Amino acid sequence: MTQPDNPPTDDQPAFEQEQLEERLVVVRVHGELDIGSADALRRALDAAEAQPVDVVRLDASDVGFLDSTALGVILSCAQRMTGRGGRLELLCTSPAIRRVLDMTMISRTVHVIP
Numbered sequence: 001m002t003q004p005d006n007p008p009t010d011d012q013p014a015f016e017q018e019q020l021e022e023r024l025v026v027v028r029v030h031g032e033l034d035i036g037s038a039d040a041l042r043r044a045l046d047a048a049e050a051q052p053v054d055v056v057r058l059d060a061s062d063v064g065f066l067d068s069t070a071l072g073v074i075l076s077c078a079q080r081m082t083g084r085g086g087r088l089e090l091l092c093t094s095p096a097i098r099r100v101l102d103m104t105m106i107s108r109t110v111h112v113i114p
Contacts, residue, residue: 013037013063015044023054030062033070041070045077045088056081057089057113066097071106078110087111 013031020026025048033041048056058074060066078088089111092098098114101107 012040015040017044017048019051019053020057023052024057025051025053025055026057026059028059028062032065033060033063034065034067035069038069038073041073045073049077049080054086055089056086057091059091060097061091061093063092063097064094066100071100071104075106075109082109089113 013029013033016028016030018026018028027044027048029041029044031037045056045058056077058077074088074090081088090101091113092101093114098112101110101112106112
């Protein structure tokens with residue numbers, strides 16, 4: 001497991017990346033995903049996508065807030081992964097975030113793991 005790219009601060013999340021299986025990489029995020037952290041999220045997902053994997057799993061189980069900018073970054077990654085024959089999985093344990101995913105129908109494009 002790699003160490004966090006950046007230590008979490010009040011306004012920036014921390015990301016860790018770990019290759020679990022040959023074709024699966026997990027990106028763990030600790031903190032909030034919003035307009036202020038969208039670029040960091042994009043860089044973390046881009047780095048994971050750059051590897052020869054079929055599945056990128058975004059572990060957001062430690063995320064308490066997710067806004068529309070972060071949703072857009074997640075959706076873009078999911079579409080790119082689908083385009084190359086892979087998929088983005090989103091591990092989400094927050095009922096509030098899961099409700100947002102269902103209401104915006106993101107869960108139709110992103111494989112959400114409860």
